[in-house]
Amino acid sequence: MSSHIFNIGSRVFSCFTSSASSSLRQGFPVLSTVPARAASKKSGGAIRNKIGRTKPKYRGLKATDGAFVHKGDVLATQFELKYYPGENVSIDASNTLRAAYDGVVVYSTEVLNPYPDSPLYEHVQNGSFLQRRFLNIIPTPLHGKFRLVSET
Known part of the structure; x- marks a missing residue:
C-alpha cells in the first residue's frame, strides 16, 4: 500500500x-x-483608506435671507465658525445655528468685537477690523390675542 x-x-x-x-x-x-487541510474562514482585507466612501455632511446655510423660521429651526450647519450667531440666534456644541424665536432671517456683515479671552482679541486691540457674517432673527411682533371678558 x-x-x-x-x-x-x-x-x-x-x-x-x-x-x-x-x-x-x-x-x-x-x-x-x-x-488534508483547509482554511477555517476566508481572510478579509483591512480597509485603511476610505477615500470616496465617506458620506457627505450637507453643511451650509439652511434658511435664506428673508425667510420666516420657527423657534428651533436650523439656520446653518458648519464645521468651524463660518457664520456667527447674531440677535435671537443660538449656537450648540457642533456650531449649528438655530433660531431662538419665530421670525425673519436677516444676514449681515458686522465688525467682530471679541471677548478678552478670545484668540482674536489681540488683533482687534492692535487696530485691525475683523468683519464676519452674522445670522440674525427679527422676531414677529406679539399681538394681543386674548381679550378680557367681563364677568357678569
Missing part, C-alpha cells in the same frame, strides 16, 4: 493505492474525499 498527495484546485487530497484496488480500477489511484 502506497500513499500519494494530489493538489486539485485549492484542495489537497491524499490517495492510497493497493494491489487489490489497482487491479480492480486498472491502475487508477483511489482518491479519498477528506481534504
Whole structure:
C-alpha cells in the first residue's frame, strides 16, 4: 500500500493505492474525499483608506435671507465658525445655528468685537477690523390675542 498527495484546485487530497484496488480500477489511484487541510474562514482585507466612501455632511446655510423660521429651526450647519450667531440666534456644541424665536432671517456683515479671552482679541486691540457674517432673527411682533371678558 502506497500513499500519494494530489493538489486539485485549492484542495489537497491524499490517495492510497493497493494491489487489490489497482487491479480492480486498472491502475487508477483511489482518491479519498477528506481534504488534508483547509482554511477555517476566508481572510478579509483591512480597509485603511476610505477615500470616496465617506458620506457627505450637507453643511451650509439652511434658511435664506428673508425667510420666516420657527423657534428651533436650523439656520446653518458648519464645521468651524463660518457664520456667527447674531440677535435671537443660538449656537450648540457642533456650531449649528438655530433660531431662538419665530421670525425673519436677516444676514449681515458686522465688525467682530471679541471677548478678552478670545484668540482674536489681540488683533482687534492692535487696530485691525475683523468683519464676519452674522445670522440674525427679527422676531414677529406679539399681538394681543386674548381679550378680557367681563364677568357678569
